Structure formats: structure tokens, C-alpha cells
Amino acid sequence: DTGVSQDPRHKITKRGQNVTFRCDPISEHNRLYWYRQTLGQGPEFLTYFQNEAQLEKSRLLSDRFSAERPKGSFSTLEIQRTEQGDSAMYLCASSYSGQETQYFGPGTRLLVL
């Protein structure tokens, strides 16, 4: 399968714990995006990388959230001191420069107890 992959697919954690999610984009896609989706809503943009540079950040991305893409390939999204309101599906997408279409992964569903 050469699509966008995300790991883990599900994560249950207790409030106050830190969690980290991984996204592997489609090979040769240099742009990578993180979105969050809650029940009954469409995805909301969090942040975007071109290669290893983080070029856009949403105001939804509080200081408890940090994303990295150290070598311009896979990316990680870390949430520190999780809160119940962080419970959501975290989606990753990738695209190639010059092509605006974003291809989405299966998502990581986070439940904070």
C-alpha cells in the first residue's frame, strides 16, 4: 500500500498524559498536513510542512501541541498534558509541490479519559 499511513490507529490515554502520533506520507510527497476531526464536523487544519519546514500553524495548535518533520519524510504530532477536549480523530495528509490535491491517511483516533 503506497498511501498515507498513520500509527497508531487508536489511542486511549488518561488526562494529563503525553501522546505522540506518527504519519508517513506518500513517497516523494514533500508537503505534509495535520488536521483534527471531531464527531459531526469536518476536518480542521492544524499545521503544514513543506519538506522539514513548518510553514503554517493554526491557532487551534495550542502550546501543548508540537509537530515535527525532522528529515522531510515522516512527521510526528505530540500532545502534552492531554485534556478530554483533545479527544478526536487526528488526520494526516500529503501532497506534492505544484499539485494542490491532498491525500489523506486513515487517521489516529484519540480518546482521553
Next chain:
Amino acid sequence: AQSVSQHNHHVILSEAASLELGCNYSYGGTVNLFWYVQYPGQHLQLLLKYFSGDPLVKGIKGFEAEFIKSKFSFNLRKPSVQWSDTAEYFCAVNARDTGRRALTFGSGTRLQVQP
């Protein structure tokens, strides 16, 4: 900042009925427009897109959408739905003239097709 409205939250149709899902966006500049579909248990997939040119675009599985700039609309249509079209449909936009890459999504329309 742009926003996207999908007024139909839940649509129930019988097989062979025609479908039209509304999508309106608020942004005065140049936009790229998308429809994504999420089948039960699957991830978001691109249905069709509009960047420029012919405002009537055709996508996969017999879907089409028409961009009407004066109405800020990008409605999705299919002349005859099938049970397999049961899914959630999301309209999305990004502001091409700003250089921003973020997509703004609507809240989605859940389509249920009854056999």
C-alpha cells in the same frame, strides 16, 4: 478567513434518485474547490476538484460538480444514486491567491441510500 457551509446535514434517498448536495463558501478571492467522500470505515478520498477552466467538473463514480462563482457555490450532483454511495461527503476550499495550503472543510453531509 474562508468558511464553508454544507446546509444538508443528513440526506436520505432511494436508489436511482437524483442527488444534489449544496456547498457554499465565503471568500472573495481565487479558490480551489474539492469534494471528498468518506465511505463507512474508510478514510477520506478525493471525489473531484476544481482549480480553473470549465466550471463543470466530473469526478469518479458518476459524480459531477458545478462552480458558480457569482453564488460562491460548488454543488455536488449525481443523476442516479446507488446503495454504494452511502457515505459522508465533505466540501473543502483553499484560498489559492494567498499561497496558503490549508483546506477549510464544511461540516459534511451524511448520505444514506436505501435499496
